Amino acid sequence: MTRTRTTKLLGGLVALGLVTAACGGDDDATPAVTEAPAPDDDDTDDTDIDDTDIDDTAMAVDLSDVCPSPFVIQTDWFPESEHGAMYELIGEPYSVDTGERTVSGPMVSQGQEVGIDVEVRTGGPAIGFSDPRVQMYTDDSITLAYSTNDSQAIGFEDAPVISVMAPLDKNPQIIMWDPEVWPDVETIADVGEAGMTVNVFGGGGFSDVFVAQGIWSADQVDPSYDGSPARFIAEGNIAQQGFASAEPYNYEFVFEEFGRAPRFELLHDAGYVGYSQTLGVRTDRLEELRPCLEQVIPVIQQASVDYVESPDRANAIIIDAVEQFDDFWVYDEGIAIYAVETMKELGLKGNGHDDTVGTMDEARIQKVIDDIREAGISLPDDLEASDMFTNEFLDPSIGY
Template sequence: QLDWFPEAEYSALYGLIGDGYTIDQENMTVTGPLVDGDQDTGIELSLRSGGPAVGYSPPRVVMYADDSIHLGLANTDSSAKSFDDLPLVAVMAPLEKNPQMIMWDPEVYPDVSTLADLGTAGIEINLSGSTTFADTFVARGIWSADQINPSYDGSPARFIAEGNIAQQGFASSEPYNYEKVFEEFGKPVAYQLLHDAGYPAYSQVISVKPSDLDELKPCLERFVPIVQRSVLATAANPDQAIATIVDAVETFDSMWVYDAEIGRYAVDTMTKLGIISNGDDETVGNFDRDRLATIVDLLREAELPVPDDLNLDDTFTNEFIDPAIGF
């Protein structure tokens, strides 16, 4: 279960689907043979769109409502907050860094280079509702609460018309769109990743319900290294994965629009920024326990709801990672 429509952030997953796949327009799924490079594993893989396709329910909610779903994506900060009610165990991180960022117009604010600078300058930050990361920045004094405007609805109109605000987005898409697609803006934006600003949550990690873990272990022992190899392969050559993504988006014929150009930009940018990369070691896809602990500490510092008895080691495992697979 994915958390949005097909896009290049999921290139390693769409790269697992071989020729002969089918697209279900009504349910917004892509189903086909699971491949490991050129080898057909004999297993069928189904990728289910998230976001509007499931009424904006987070994957964990969908997983607990539908036992036919074996795996889903989750962000590790949300998983910590929800562990008492809807626990998930993270088993692999296709992305090393969260591609989320905050952006601004560098012509308007030439002296701003970090999210901390936004706070110092008192610049309004337009966000989509109440966000966990913003609460932690306020708690640490990086931003002030009165800077945050939670009215962002995904439209570029206000950023373009006013020009003097900062706005949330993804490094894998908004910089391309504001320079190449939105002609009334038509220039580069400046931005900093949440990760690089001190919020190192893992995003869109492959997760499983704890109650399913033992049963799925034989599968995960094979599947996780296959995904690791797909991360390497699609970073080097994303064309097949992007073609499948674009085919799905066009077949779905929904409000979501995506083409090969932004897909290639996304993979190139994520690779350049270390969003797709190894961690601090030579392995791709594994978890750094200290990073996970940092996020829990930040959530608690901001007085956000984290179970008092949360055992961090219950929330993730590197058991299925092949440490020899990396860039």
């Protein structure tokens, strides 16, 4: 489990009566949000497609003869803005299945139906915290599943997946810390030098790599993180895994006991440059699905661009689904807006190295494989980056 998310723990935190010691601030804290993003004036509860969301000149695509219906996408967590492109694909009317934790409807491209239905499935606890890539091997109805390069490589021998698109150009995962407690710590490498405990989910390949590279020591890494903010707030002096597009907002505006932005560095900027949340297909189904992928991947590329340019409609679906699921995961308009703006600001959403949205760089994936091998983690001897991805289905004309 390599994700970090926010739970309904505010009541418990209040009961703790937590006070964090302040050791001075730093004008160079990165990045600090000084004001909660204000919701747009638009009525985002209305998920009907607005005329402005429809490109009347867009050529209609008919996927009914080449793609399965429903076209099932298995995500790695509850609905959230990092998954925005998947929800941009869902047209009207859409339905939320609170038992199965799915959102489905006609697939659309710029407001036009493309002849099939799409179903976006929740991951994380909804699938017993199984890796979406593994879930795809246990459920043949799944067409595409989220796959992160490190777990994809580590599990390639048993459940090989080939990534066909990267909706995120940079991994949103971060290591964060309290700048008031650690005013001189600026980077993940500084975290190691400071001797900070680093609380992470177990099974994350990046921590093993950082230890092997001498950035951290093994005794710093505590793989007991469970997604709760309680320990970070209570102890104050530890570092913790998170998402740049979520945790900084929550710790400043939601968790009142903390009430300030943590400082952080992206794993990507610390040299762990693999792709997170790629869309992957089982290698043994690649040829079967090829006619579909040739036409549907450009549709998803366009959805990625459309979501970043106008996220309100898809965000309304995301927020509505989370509210209907009524689970520990909470999501509102404030964090949805923050997430989109942060993904743009930090380049998490953006074109690949060739100005095409969704493209993947072989050198980055190979570096992940090499780093994992050097960390002593077992991989197939002949595994290379070219086994794990292809850009062949991407339309090079589609980008931000």
